[in-house]
Amino acid sequence: DAGVTQSPTHLIKTRGQQVTLRCSPKSGHDTVSWYQQALGQGPQFIFQYYEEEERQRGNFPDRFSGHQFPNYSSELNVNALLLGDSALYLCASSSGTGSGANVLTFGAGSRLTVL
Amino acid sequence: AQSVAQPEDQVNVAEGNPLTVKCTYSVSGNPYLFWYVQYPNRGLQFLLKYITGDNLVKGSYGFEAEFNKSQTSFHLKKPSALVSDSALYFCAVRDAVGRRGYQKVTFGTGTKLQVIP
Numbered sequence: 234d235a236g237v238t239q240s241p242t243h244l245i246k247t248r249g250q251q252v253t254l255r256c257s258p259k260s261g262h263d264t265v266s267w268y269q270q271a272l273g274q275g276p277q278f279i280f281q282y283y284e285e286e287e288r289q290r291g292n293f294p295d296r297f298s299g300h301q302f303p304n305y306s307s308e309l310n311v312n313a314l315l316l317g318d319s320a321l322y323l324c325a326s327s328s329g330t331g332s333g334a335n336v337l338t339f340g341a342g343s344r345l346t347v348l
Numbered sequence: 349a350q351s352v353a354q355p356e357d358q359v360n361v362a363e364g365n366p367l368t369v370k371c372t373y374s375v376s377g378n379p380y381l382f383w384y385v386q387y388p389n390r391g392l393q394f395l396l397k398y399i400t401g402d403n404l405v406k407g408s409y410g411f412e413a414e415f416n417k418s419q420t421s422f423h424l425k426k427p428s429a430l431v432s433d434s435a436l437y438f439c440a441v442r443d444a445v446g447r448r449g450y451q452k453v454t455f456g457t458g459t460k461l462q463v464i465p
Contacts, residue, residue, distance in 0.1 A: 237391070264449060275438055275455040276392070283449030291452070323391055329448050335380055335399060337453060339391035 235260060237340035239324050245346045246314050254309040254343045258326030265307040266337065267299060268323040276323055282307055311345075319347045350375040352439050352456035360462045361429045369424040369459045371439030378444040381422040382453070383413055386436040395437075398422060399444075409433070429463045436460050 238257045246252050258265055264283045268276035278291035282301035296312045305326075311318055321344050325337035351374045361367045373379055380399055384392040396407025403415045413424045422439060439456045446452070 264451070266453070268455075275457045278452050278454065281449055281452060286449070288449030289452050325392075325453075327451070335442070335451070336382070336394050336397060337384075337392075338394070339384075341389075341391045344389075 237324055237326050237338050239322075239340035239343050241343060242341065243344045243346075245348060247348050248314055248316060250314050250347075251310065251312045252314060252345060254311075254322050254324075254345075256307045256309070256324030256326075256340060258305050258307070258324075259338045262326035262328045262338065263305050264327045264329070265301055265305065266325045266327070267307070267309045268325065269293070270321040270323055270342070272320070279309070314347045316347050319345060321345075350441050350443060350452075350454045352441050352454055354437075354439055354456035354459045356459050357457075358460040358462060360464060362464050363431055364428050367424075367426050367429045367433070367461065367463070369437050369439075369461060371422045371424065371456060372420050373422060373439070373441040374420065375441050375443050379422075380442040380444050381413075381415060382440040382442075383407065383411070383422075383424050384438045384440060384455075386438065386458070392438060395424070429461075431463045431465050434461055434463045 266281045267279040270276045280290040285301045298310045301307045321342040323342045324340045353372045382397045383395040386392045398405045398415045406412045436458045442453045
């Protein structure tokens with residue numbers, strides 16, 4: 234059973250550029266959350282997608298946007314990159330039903346470096 | 349707003365000794381509580397959760413955690429530490445009430461566990 238897959242695993246961008254990160258949730262999961270994890274820090278909640286809509290958002294500027302597709306996969310877009318956007322971006326999926334309800338399943342992350 | 353505090357940046361324990369990683373939380377209603385573990389350059393892996401019921405929760409790899417409502421704590425424990433337990437541990441909380449799509453999970457800053465051979 235494939236878990237959460239994220240791509241790309243690593244990428245390097247320069248300030249001002251735009252980036253798109255992709256996530257395929259675990260089979261059977263319909264909710265996707267995105268987190269930013271800076272070096273040495275805990276994951277910070279960016280937003281959560283359910284039924285193809287952004288439902289809840291953390292304290293991140295509008296430069297951070299996303300999308301969820303009918304197959305539940307998701308994208309995270311970051312515009313006008315800043316040096317401070319360098320981090321590990323984690324996608325997590327979840328389901329509201331079954332024994333694993335309420336548990337987040339994480340991907341391995343996309344490591345973004347902004348130069 | 350919900351929050352999690354992990355007061356120790358690092359915990360060192362000798363192999364074979366019991367370990368405890370501390371966590372306290374704040375949430376407006378009843379909490380759902382979680383522990384996750386992260387290995388270098390990897391995503392987080394679920395260890396255990398408290399949703400309701402017995403205050404002592406058992407999880408993966410011999411870990412357990414005790415929910416204490418009066419102290420708003422959810423400390424992670426293991427009777428006998430292994431060198432392979434060395435990793436970064438995160439406590440997390442969610443409000444039990446949130447409907448689908450509004451189930452933000454808030455993480456602590458993490459505690460690095462070092463098990464010394």
